[in-house]
Amino acid sequence: MDYPAECGSSWHNPAELGIMRKKAEGRAPRSEGVSPAGRAEEMVPDDQQAMSEAGRLRIMVASSVRGIEDLLNQVYGALTGLGYEVWMSHRGTIPTNPRKSNFENCLAAVQECDLFLGIITGRYGSSAPGGLSIGHQEIRRAVELRKLRWFLVHHDVTVARELYRQFRSADGKGWKCPIARCGVLSDVRIIDMYEEAIQSDRPLEERTGNWAQSYFTPQDVLLFLLTQFGDPSRVRRLMAGEDSGD
Numbered sequence: 001m002d003y004p005a006e007c008g009s010s011w012h013n014p015a016e017l018g019i020m021r022k023k024a025e026g027r028a029p030r031s032e033g034v035s036p037a038g039r040a041e042e043m044v045p046d047d048q049q050a051m052s053e054a055g056r057l058r059i060m061v062a063s064s065v066r067g068i069e070d071l072l073n074q075v076y077g078a079l080t081g082l083g084y085e086v087w088m089s090h091r092g093t094i095p096t097n098p099r100k101s102n103f104e105n106c107l108a109a110v111q112e113c114d115l116f117l118g119i120i121t122g123r124y125g126s127s128a129p130g131g132l133s134i135g136h137q138e139i140r141r142a143v144e145l146r147k148l149r150w151f152l153v154h155h156d157v158t159v160a161r162e163l164y165r166q167f168r169s170a171d172g173k174g175w176k177c178p179i180a181r182c183g184v185l186s187d188v189r190i191i192d193m194y195e196e197a198i199q200s201d202r203p204l205e206e207r208t209g210n211w212a213q214s215y216f217t218p219q220d221v222l223l224f225l226l227t228q229f230g231d232p233s234r235v236r237r238l239m240a241g242e243d244s245g246d
Contacts, residue, residue: 056085057235060113062106062138064125065090074218075119078225083232087113106134107141114239116142116149120194120212122156124187136193143196143209148238150228151197151212152221156184158214161191173201 059079065072072090079086087094087109095112096105110116118139125133132140142149160182169175179188199207213224229235 056083057114057232057239058085058087058112059115059117059229060094060109060138060142061086061088061117061119062110062135062142063090063119064121064123064133064135066123068119068121068123071218071221072119075117075221075225078222079117079229082226082229084115084229103128103134103137106138110138110141110147111145113147115235116147118142118149118151118197120151120153120157120190120197122154122160122184122186122190124185124190124193132189133187133193136189136196139193139197143199146209148235149209150224151210152215152224153194153197153212155214155216157190157194160184161194164188164191 061072061075061079063072069090072088076086076088076091076093085093089106094105094109097108100108116138118135120135120139125135127133127136139151164179175188185191194212195201198210198212213220215221215224
């Protein structure tokens, strides 16, 4: 994970959720104004808040940061407005232990969160020399722990994966030749990270928690968030093992 850069302007104020939802669904003109004075509880009915202030569902958002600060602000505002406690390094909301490294604190957050949202973009993120990025490690840990998880992947990453498929080794775990970074991918390991998220090494019928929604615009992201997290009671049932499809 790239560590926090300066926040940019965005529509992350929760008062904008109603209008942005209409925009995402194509039901409102882009010129429609938004009042900046609203509060999350005004936008979301009491019985639709994820949990009480003392026990909200904790959702960990894992991603690189550089270049998508505005998008992360929007994700934070949307999920907070729906009543979740959002753990995000960019916003400084991950509980940290000063005796641990940044990597250790982020992995501990994956362990302790209730829900996990991974956002995969064309930037790989911060890593120790020769090591995996923290975002890659977070996604791997969430899969290993079988966390209740969702993924968003930028459309360009999915296209790059298809273009680079011809250079994959026969076992699908390496590359036939060195792959240089390009304008779309800062590191070819982004494809590895994406494939770990969707569990491409497992038979299709054995994959669970592998939905990775392609997105291109912030409206695409908002619509996905509102669809998946807009009904906290449904999320609670999923956490309890209900509606599992078993």
